[in-house]
Amino acid sequence: MTILETRGLTYSYPDGNVALRDINIKIDKGKKIAFVGQNGSGKSTLFMLLNGTMKPGKGEVLFHDVPFKYNSKSLREIRKSVGIVFQNSDDQLFAPTVYQDVAFGPANLDYPKEKLETCVNRALEQVGLTNFKDRPPHHLSGGQKKRVAIAGVMAMEPEVIILDEPLSNLDPVGADEIMDLLNEFNHYGSTIIISTHDVDLAYRWSDYVYLMSDSELIGEGAPEVLFRQTELLKLAGLRPPSSLEVYHELERRGLAKGYLSPKTLPELVNALRPPELMWVDAPHGVKEGDTLNLGILYGEYSPNSPYEAINARVLHIHPGGKAIVELKRRSIKAGGILLYDTDSYSYPEVLNIIEEGDVTFVGAMGKKSKILAEEDGIFLDVTSGVIDRSILTALCGKRCLILTGGGMVEHAFKRIREYVELSGIELNVGTFNTGEEFPWLEVLEESAEGFRV
Ligand SMILES: Nc1ncnc2c1ncn2[C@@H]1O[C@H](COP(=O)(O)OP(=O)(O)O)[C@@H](O)[C@H]1O
Ligand SMILES: [Mg+2]
Structure with a gap:
């Protein structure tokens, strides 16, 4: 089901700078979407049009198939349903305490006092900042500020959450925490849209990717498909995701196979092709055709390793005592x-x-x-x-x-x-x-x- 759509969206800033040209997108409900593009490609401008903060020069934005109207009543509705978290948290946070900041949005929607408190407290709990509610937001770390901004949006229970470069300026732990939060919200039904120039992030995280370059949409698709189009990425001034690059290099050397697009580290590890034949010291009494357990934990090759790791079939025993064994990957037990x-x-x-x-x-x-x-x-x-x-x-x-x-x-x-x-x-x-x-x-x-x- 399409939740958010644009048709022929075009926008120029007052100085005449064309920031978006003929953008047509369809966002499906419940998906994780990434807009990927270099700085200046138009991501932030598009996001401000998607929640009605700015009005298009040409074209239209539709929420649940209904075109945005730019009167105050429908704008309020849109901003409640399509929440936006700006790139720079300091642009978003201004109240004297974390609690007041998170309460700002829902208070503007005239929530009754009780509902307001419930929503704010729940949002603070969701982002793990309940204990920080009386603190001034500007004394928090970058990651905590980002979480306050996200809570401010979540408190309005939006259907779509848009985050402009959500990981910029965050340290790795803070970044992981934000992505975990977004995954959790998505798991419970929210549609999440982010912008980023981090292809690795977009590749592993998103269900669907839009590629932007120079105010235009130049590609879209599932990440496994889109990020294989190296020429298109080059056109957008981007590199392929590093796990894909590593995989292709290994594949070219015959060291990996089986995955077109490994995304995660386990998938990449799994694509590695182990040498199938191996020389081992044959333990006493082993015959050709026997199965050996090669214990990986202690490196010993015994017929009965307590740590069943890799099974191997004995193909040939050399007179000197060495054996050629064939590894049986299917029986790896971890x-x-x-x-x-x-x-x-x-x-x-x-x-x-x-x-x-x-x-x-x-x-x-x-x-x-x-x-x-x-x-x-x-x-x-x-x-x-x-x-x-x-x-x-x-x-x-x-x-x-x-x-x-x-x-x-x-x-x-x-x-x-x-x-x-x-x-x-x-x-x-x-x-x-x-x-x-x-x-x-x-x-x-x-x-x-x-x-x-
Ligand atoms: N307030 C503004 N006034 C004039 N031009 C702007 C303004 N903000 C952005 N632009 C221009 O619009 C284009 C798109 O910018 P932006 O949407 O910020 O891209 P991104 O978020 O992908 O970095 C760029 O050429 C940028 O210089
Ligand atoms: Mg931007």
Whole structure:
């Protein structure tokens, strides 16, 4: 369903500078959209037209198929439904306290007092700034200011959130936190639109990408498709995403295959083609045709490694005792990932899982789960990119625990399952405490055995 659309949108600044030329876009509800382009390509101008802050010279903007009218009543409606977070938080924040800043938008919409308080407190909780509500915004860090600005928009419960260069000037941790927040909002149904010149970010994050250059839209499509068009990217003054560049170099040398467009680190790792034949010291008593377990943890090659890592079939035993083995990728067994639903959370239980379950890597997804862990002093090895980092860790034979709540458990389970199916590498996956039955849980339940505590 199209939620936001432009037709023949053209805009010139009063000094005659043409900032947008004939822009036609259709934004689907619930999607993650990135506008990618160099500085000056027209992204910010477009965003201000998308929420009615500026009026087009030619063409129109439509919300749910209804063209914007530029009278004060419909502009209020639009600004409530299409929230915008500016590139520079200092342009957006001006109230004496964080609470007042977040309350500014909904107060202008004449929310009754009670609803106002509920919305503001919820938004502050969503961005994890409840404890900061009496602080002056200009004393906060860049990442915290950005979160205040986002809360100000979220408090109005918009259908679409537009963020102009949301990561500019943020450090890596602050940037990860913002992207996690956006993913969480998107997970619960918001349509998210960002602008960026960071192709890596747009490539891995978005469902759909618009490519802008010199006031015009010069390309659009799914990121896997659009970012393969190197000539088009060059035209826009951009480079291909680095994971694609690395992959293509490896592929050209015959070292990787199977993925047209690896996006994440686990996908890239999975595309690597391991040498299929290998010389090993044949343990005593091994015959041709036997299967050997090559333990990756201790580097020993024994017929019965306790750490089943890679199975290999013995093709030939040399008189000197060396053997040629063929690695069987399908039977790689790695560590495991356990998902814990924090919607019903118990600290002793989590502690027990970590200790008794021999868990060496703990991650949390979602603000609520991170706060729970923080309050109880559970050390988190990872708080962003949690699923991918856990997969990579599990591939090294370790056991991971992911704390997460709401529908995110199912989301994580699906992602891990997709990886298992695609790669043929068997990860042990289990859920704990979810109450819900997933149709595919049974399939993996068996492999989760032994990991349950
Ligand atoms: N207030 C302004 N007055 C005149 N020209 C402007 C103004 N703001 C932006 N422009 C021009 O409009 C074009 C698009 O700018 P902008 O939308 O800011 O691009 P981006 O956000 O992609 O960097 C550029 O040529 C820029 O110089
Ligand atoms: Mg801009």
